[in-house]
Amino acid sequence: xxxxxxxxxxxxxxxxxxxxxxxxxxxxxxxxxxxxxxxxxxxxxxxxxxxxxxxxxxxxxxxxxxxxxxxxxxxxxxxxxxxxxxxxxxxxxxxxxxxxxxxxxxxxxxxxxxxxxxxxxxxxxxxxxxxxxxxxxxxxxxxxxxxxxxxxxxxxxxxxxxxxxxxxxxxxxxxxxxxxxxxxxxxxxxxxxxxxxxxxxxxxxxxxxxxxxxxxxxxxxxxxxxxxxxxxxxxxxxxxxxxxxxxxxxxxxxxxxxxxxxxxxxxxxxxxxxxxxxxxxxxxxxxxxxxxxxxxxxxxxxxxxxxxxxxxxxxxxxxxxxxxxxxxxxxxxxxxxxxxxxxxxxxxxxxxxxxxxxxxxxxxxxxxxxxxxxxxxxxxxxxxxxxxxxxxxxxxxxxxxxxxxxxxxxxxxxxxxxxxxxxxxxxxxxxxxxxxxxxxxxxxxxxxxxxxxxxxxxxxxxxxxxxxxxxxxxxxxxxxxxxxxxxx
Numbered sequence: 182x183x184x185x186x187x188x189x190x191x192x193x194x195x196x197x198x199x200x201x202x203x204x205x206x207x208x209x210x211x212x213x214x215x216x217x218x219x220x221x222x223x224x225x226x227x228x229x230x231x232x233x234x235x236x237x238x239x240x241x242x243x244x245x246x247x248x249x250x251x252x253x254x255x256x257x258x259x260x261x262x263x264x265x266x267x268x269x270x271x272x273x274x275x276x277x278x279x280x281x282x283x284x285x286x287x288x289x290x291x292x293x294x295x296x297x298x299x300x301x302x303x304x305x306x307x308x309x310x311x312x313x314x315x316x317x318x319x320x321x322x323x324x325x326x327x328x329x330x331x332x333x334x335x336x337x338x339x340x341x342x343x344x345x346x347x348x349x350x351x352x353x354x355x356x357x358x359x360x361x362x363x364x365x366x367x368x369x370x371x372x373x374x375x376x377x378x379x380x381x382x383x384x385x386x387x388x389x390x391x392x393x394x395x396x397x398x399x400x401x402x403x404x405x406x407x408x409x410x411x412x413x414x415x416x417x418x419x420x421x422x423x424x425x426x427x428x429x430x431x432x433x434x435x436x437x438x439x440x441x442x443x444x445x446x447x448x449x450x451x452x453x454x455x456x457x458x459x460x461x462x463x464x465x466x467x468x469x470x471x472x473x474x475x476x477x478x479x480x481x482x483x484x485x486x487x488x489x490x491x492x493x494x495x496x497x498x499x500x501x502x503x504x505x506x507x508x509x510x511x512x513x514x515x516x517x518x519x520x521x522x523x524x525x526x527x528x529x530x531x532x533x534x535x536x537x538x539x540x541x542x543x544x545x546x547x548x549x550x551x552x553x554x555x556x557x558x559x560x561x562x563x564x565x566x567x568x569x570x571x572x573x574x575x576x577x578x579x580x581x582x583x584x585x586x587x588x589x590x591x592x593x594x595x596x597x598x599x600x601x602x603x604x605x606x607x608x609x610x611x612x613x614x615x616x617x618x619x620x621x622x623x624x625x626x627x628x629x630x631x632x633x634x635x636x637x638x639x640x641x642x643x644x645x646x647x648x649x650x651x652x653x654x655x656x657x658x659x660x661x662x663x664x665x666x667x668x669x
Contacts, residue, residue: 186249188240189256190308191233192264196301199226203294210290215279219635223275223293227300231268237261246667252372253311257667260307262510262660263437266517267307267430271300273521273639274426280633281422281528287332296426299325303434310445312361312371312395315438319357319402322434323350326427330419342418349411353401360394363387377446389453395442396454402435403491406465416484417541421531424480425524428487429517436494436509444502445668451501458499462594465492466601473608479527479541482608483520486567489605490516496594497582502665504585510661511581515566515574515650522643523563526556529632529640546612547619556632557616559640566647568609569602574650581658 187194203222210218238261241247246257274296282288302321305314327350331343365371367388368379380388397408404412416424443454466489473485490512497508530549531540550557566575579602586595632640650657 184249186247188233189237189247189249189254192230192237193301193304193308195230195233196226196297196304199223199229200294200297200301203297204291207290207294210288215283215288218290218293219275219279223297224272226297227268227272227275230300231265231272234261234264234268253314254308255310256308258664259441259667260309260437262664263307263433263513264304266433266514267300267303270426270430270433270517270521271296273642274422277525277528277633277636277639278422279635281636282332282420285333285420286335287420289332292329292332295325295329298322299329299426300430303430306434307437310373310441312364312373312376316354316357316361318434320354322431323354326350326423326431329423329426330415332420332423336418338418339420340418342415345411346415346419349401353398353408355398356394356401357398360391360396360398363391363394367391373441373446377449380447381449384450392442392447392454393457396439396457399435399439399442400461403432403439403494404488405461405491405495406468406488409465409469409488412488413481413484416487417478417480421480421524421528421541424484425521425528428483428524429520432487432491432494433513433517436491436498436513439498440506440509441668443498444506448502455499458495459591459594462492462495462499463597465489465495466598467492470601470604470608473605476608477543479531479543479546479612482543482612483523483527486605486609487520489601490567492601493579493582493598496586496591496598499591499594500582500585500589502668504588506665506668507658507661508578508581508585510664511650511654511657512578514657514661515578515647518643518646518650519563519566519573519575522559522640522647523567525636525639525643526560526563529556529636543612543615546615548616550616553632555640559644561613561616562644562647564609564613566651568606570606572648572651574647574654577651577654 199222203218206213206218206222237256241256241258241261246255248255275293278292282292299322302318305318305321309315327343327347330346331340333339361371364376367385368376401408447454469485469489469492473482476482476485494509494512497505497512527541530546566573569576569579583595583598
């Protein structure tokens with residue numbers, strides 16, 4: 182570690198610095214005003230981190246992958262792409278949160294610094310090919326999310342969700358650390374490139390066991406069946422804006438690591454892990470979609486939807502670097518926007534019952550499209566995208582994934598994926614039917630307030646992004662195809 186190029190880690194440094202500044206200001210949050218922390222601390226911090234990330238992108242485009250800190254930090258196009266996605270998720274989360282937190286009686290001030298720290302931890306995971314740094318980043322963002330999940334600490338369900346997430350998160354980290362220890366014993370290093378060389382030159386049972394344990398630890402984070410049981414309860418109990426952030430950001434960061442780990446390090450040993458991931462993909466899609474059919478709570482429905490999308494993404498992981506990696510990148514770009522948008526609408530509607538859950542029940546959404554047309558139109562668009570109906574980004578994302586499976590010869594996954602997409606369309610369209618074709622039982626007073634400006638911006642920007650990716654995806658598709666080669 183003779184040289185250290187600080188400009189390569191400036192995005193993380195900026196996020197942590199602004200987070201610490203936000204923590205210093207948090208005790209005076211109510212005095213400074215509702216918009217001080219998001220407008221003066223959180224959003225500027227995310228924008229500045231985005232500017233430094235763009236600078237790193239220009240450097241990478243000119244020189245190729247850059248490594249510093251003795252190989253612990255690696256900056257390349259693959260990691261920078263995901264960093265931009267996470268910064269967008271963080272910015273939209275911050276933008277839509279002030280009025281929501283005030284309504285939920287959770288406007289304590291520490292929310293915004295914790296979001297920044299969580300994004301910083303995720304970026305640490307992305308800007309490395311060393312498992313030690315992956316662990317550091319994973320624990321950093323997980324600790325922040327444990328606190329965010331229990332932010333409405335006056336509610337038993339929220340505290341229960343935080344405790345459940347903490348216990349299962351610590352359990353999954355144990356798998357990850359033990360797997361890393363076995364990989365170190367077998368390969369003599371935690372660098373993914375070195376591990377890949379060891380797997381090719383001297384494969385052993387210890388190496389495969391370590392790979393399996395690390396995969397289990399990451400499977401908890403992306404909520405792959407059978408490691409998914411925490412998701413619906415945690416999403417239901419957590420504040421809706423936190424659930425949205427978890428659904429979008431955690432899956433994005435974890436799948437980036439899975440791609441580097443499986444496709445990058447063990448790309449030459451597909452016969453070992455492809456059958457396992459194929460089974461996990463089929464189980465995840467099928468179980469999540471079937472269980473989602475019985476859900477009447479919007480947050481739980483979106484939770485199982487998030488699980489099912491992990492199954493679709495695993496199809497692309499199995500499809501290999503040439504077709505599968507670009508499919509994952511494009512799918513996650515669309516998934517982030519439609520998930521954040523759907524949860525934003527859920528937060529706007531759920532505020533009709535701040536103290537309970539009835540505002541998130543499907544019956545409360547009956548006739549919403551006629552009483553609040555813009556909310557109805559926005560939610561319908563996001564649900565169409567989640568279901569994979571054209572001309573949305575979700576349709577093209579599923580098409581790219583299934584196309585990658587066909588090109589790689591994974592016909593079974595392609596067929597099962599299409600069948601599951603049909604099942605998923607049923608419960609998404611069931612919500613659309615409730616929005617426009619059912620009469621309300623609660624009356625006009627159920628939704629008396631206008632949508633807050635910040636939340637409206639989140640819906641508008643997400644809607645524009647979903648339509649753009651569905652109608653004019655050419656540039657992004659060309660970009661993600663060029664990033665597949667920078668895994669390791």
